[in-house]
Amino acid sequence: MSSFSIKTILFAAATLAPFARADTQWVDADMKKLKDEDRHERFKGLQFLGSRGPHGGLNGLPVVQSFKHPVPSGKIPFRCLDFAKEKVEGTNQPHCNMDQLEVFEVEYTDCPGRSIPICRCKNAPMTIEKIAEEFSKVSPKARQWMKSISARPGGSCSASASGDHMFFNGDCGGDGAVYLHEVGHALDCAALKDDNGDGKKCMSDKDLWRQAVIEEDTCVPDNYAKNVWGDNFAQFSVMAAYHHRVQDIYESFAGDGGLECLRNGLNLAIEMTRNIFAREYQTCDEHSGFDDKAKEYVCTTSEARAQGHCDGIPDLPAPGADNAETLVSTELFGMSQRDLEIFRGDMAHVWETTPVRKGVAFFA
Numbered sequence: 001m002s003s004f005s006i007k008t009i010l011f012a013a014a015t016l017a018p019f020a021r022a023d024t025q026w027v028d029a030d031m032k033k034l035k036d037e038d039r040h041e042r043f044k045g046l047q048f049l050g051s052r053g054p055h056g057g058l059n060g061l062p063v064v065q066s067f068k069h070p071v072p073s074g075k076i077p078f079r080c081l082d083f084a085k086e087k088v089e090g091t092n093q094p095h096c097n098m099d100q101l102e103v104f105e106v107e108y109t110d111c112p113g114r115s116i117p118i119c120r121c122k123n124a125p126m127t128i129e130k131i132a133e134e135f136s137k138v139s140p141k142a143r144q145w146m147k148s149i150s151a152r153p154g155g156s157c158s159a160s161a162s163g164d165h166m167f168f169n170g171d172c173g174g175d176g177a178v179y180l181h182e183v184g185h186a187l188d189c190a191a192l193k194d195d196n197g198d199g200k201k202c203m204s205d206k207d208l209w210r211q212a213v214i215e216e217d218t219c220v221p222d223n224y225a226k227n228v229w230g231d232n233f234a235q236f237s238v239m240a241a242y243h244h245r246v247q248d249i250y251e252s253f254a255g256d257g258g259l260e261c262l263r264n265g266l267n268l269a270i271e272m273t274r275n276i277f278a279r280e281y282q283t284c285d286e287h288s289g290f291d292d293k294a295k296e297y298v299c300t301t302s303e304a305r306a307q308g309h310c311d312g313i314p315d316l317p318a319p320g321a322d323n324a325e326t327l328v329s330t331e332l333f334g335m336s337q338r339d340l341e342i343f344r345g346d347m348a349h350v351w352e353t354t355p356v357r358k359g360v361a362f363f364a
């Protein structure tokens, strides 16, 4: 598909009403089944995992030290650029212009020699340091699959992912479940991808996963696990991270109704992420999603190229080109249909998580 652009997607997403859950044109039939059956939701959102447990839950995980290396101006990860330049809803103004976008390569001490670009509109409430600190709580073997992180202003926190890129609007502070949910998308479609010829790239597309969730389980983690399959997996991966890094999640809820109703999906997620989240794996891998990072960048100024900052990096499409306004197109960067689905799903997430985040409804 070559006619999609992120701008088009955002526009489409922005025009959905907050209660547009009935819009099922991009929802697979078996996910629709989960929705139509009104499958029981075990919890009302997973944010409570952030503070539940002996050491402060997911939010209390140890911080890993990091160093930030400034990226020369004129060289910007294309996803960051596109996210920053999106128009503020209802206006003709971007969230920030290119010259107001700061980019740092952040290197963690548990993964020396490797780094992730973190981009920030200078008017965004979250600092580079804050993002780096919160992201550090995600295990190194999970962190390594995320290719960029972006932050821009916003009235309230919302987060989204396009495959292995993470985006923040507003102040998402230290909500560990949000970071892990977005990382879950990268695990689903990058770390756990399995090109075995069945045409199903992401783990949550596989029969193995869907059978466990649909046929063997009788409940889902929460409402959002019924959004799209990517979000279904991402919510389970938040729970799996809790199990590996905070405490045994079955024991944690043993006296609280148990987790039998979603045991099959949860056990699968726990097994599949054991080498990713478990505490004994405390460094990144030699090869990972970081490795093709160079292709994430575009060169935005001739000065940067003249100074040698853009070797191996394509130029930003020139004004007047088909994609000059939207910058990112499937033709140029090969955004997959799966990325589109996740991206659209998470834009819906923006509205759906807001009441949970603001409210006191934790778990049923």
Ligand SMILES: [Zn+2]
Residues within 6 Å of the ligand: 160, 161, 181, 182, 185, 230, 231, 234, 345, 346, 349
């Ligand atoms: Zn999501």
